[in-house]
Amino acid sequence: MRISTVTMYEQSMNSLNQQQGEFMRVGQQIAPGRKVVTPSDDPQAASRAVQVAQSMSVTQQYTDSRISARNALSQEESVLNSVSDAIASAKTLMIQAASDTLSDADRASVASDLRGVYETVIGQANATNGNGRHLFGGYQDASEPFVRAADGTVSYVGDTNTREQRIDASRLMQVTDNGQTIFQSVHSSAGYVAEADAGNSGSLTFKGPQVIDESDPDFGNSFQIEFSVTGGTTTYSVDGGPAQAYEEGEPVEVGGLSITLKGQPADGDSIEMGKAENMNTDLFKTFEKALAVLDQPAGNDAEKAARANTINTVMREFDNSLDNVLTVRASVGSRLNELNVVDGVADNRQLNYTETYSNLIGDLSDPANFAEVVSQYSLRQVSLQAAQKAFVDIKGMSLFDRM
Secondary structure: OOOOHHHHHHHHHHHHHHHHHHHHHHHHHHOOOEOOOOHHHOHHHHHHHHHHHHHHHHHHHHHHHHHHHHHHHHHHHHHHHHHHHHHHHHHHHHHHHOOOOOOHHHHHHHHHHHHHHHHHHHHHHOOEOOOOOEOOOOOOOOOOOEEEOOOOOEEEOOOOOOOEEEEEOOEEEEOOOOHHHHHOOOOOOOOEEEEEOOOOOOOOEEEEEEEOOOOOOOOOOOEEEEEEEEOOEEEEEEOOOOOEEOOOOOEEEEOOEEEEEEOOOOOOOEEEEEEHHHOOOOHHHHHHHHHHHHHOOOOOHHHHHHHHHHHHHHHHHHHHHHHHHHHHHHHHHHHHHHHHHHHHHHHHHHHHHHHHHHHHHOEOOOHHHHHHHHHHHHHHHHHHHHHHHHHHHHHOOOHHHHO
16 A cells, blocks of 8 residues: 555654643643643543632631631720720729828829829720721721710710621621720629719718628619608608618618618718619719719818718729620630631631642642652653654655665
8 A cells, every 4th residue: 555755744743743742731730730730631620629729719718807807806805905904993093092091182193193094995995906997986987986075074976886707607706896885884794883862961971782682572673762851860761662760880771782871861862772784884984973073172071971972883883894894805805716716627627628629630749649740751751752753764764765
């Protein structure tokens, strides 16, 4: 059979191109470091690899989200730590101010220190994050959540919302707390607070109240103790009930509570007792009450009694505010710990995805895959060289070589 020169040339070229293509394909595997470069290399593995790569991307997005959440919570925890220290300092100053050995000038000095603590707390309440957003404004975080009026009172102008962030496929985490929850609330477990009426004119002071019987059917209610002085006889009634003789120094027990009274009340004086959540819960109002009473000299027994009663109430309110801040701070710490746990789980998941992806695409960092590809590379190189040699030989053949 006669074979034309053109046919021999085309066959040689086809063989050469095929060997060169195979050689280049193996080279393309070595360059990126993987066996599966295009879907045609292994369609099934390539399809699964795409799915795994998408899962890896989603996992990385959640990792980035947790970093953002951790930054926000860490900053909040730092601010709350400063606030709790400030409240503790304020309580220490009030204990100092309660001493009978201090003069009005000494108390004015204490008030000056307390005012500095007050300003610190306001500054912390209006703290911002790295993006200039206020930490405790809820959704209204573009402006300061706590503003001071012309009369010096501080009010909250943020909202009661909290920002949440998805840290994993099945977990949406709260990453902020609003200012009302932190600075204008008390924990549900806070006890009772007593407060003398601002219009009292006698020398009556109180200590307490203390809880003595939580099983009392009236426990949990608020109570108003009112005093009446008629013909030199002093009596009191609770919430308009029957009059009872007042005996100085003797505790008054009502609704599972006990409060000790001293001094001489004037006609119409009163003391209110209630659950802390139903009394003043605003930390800034507590500061304002404390500063007002320390700045005001006490010249008579009634003014001294008013100062003592206010200090008593303020110290109880500081305790409740501190407990509330510490509770929120503990919640923040718990969320930070949860982030660490989720990080650990996610890291293991990402490691599994990485190993699966590596196996699917034939990652050449695996010694077995690398050895196989190098072997294929050497084989294809030899085949290409053989095809090239054959092509040169065939191309140079002529009938004249046979003559």
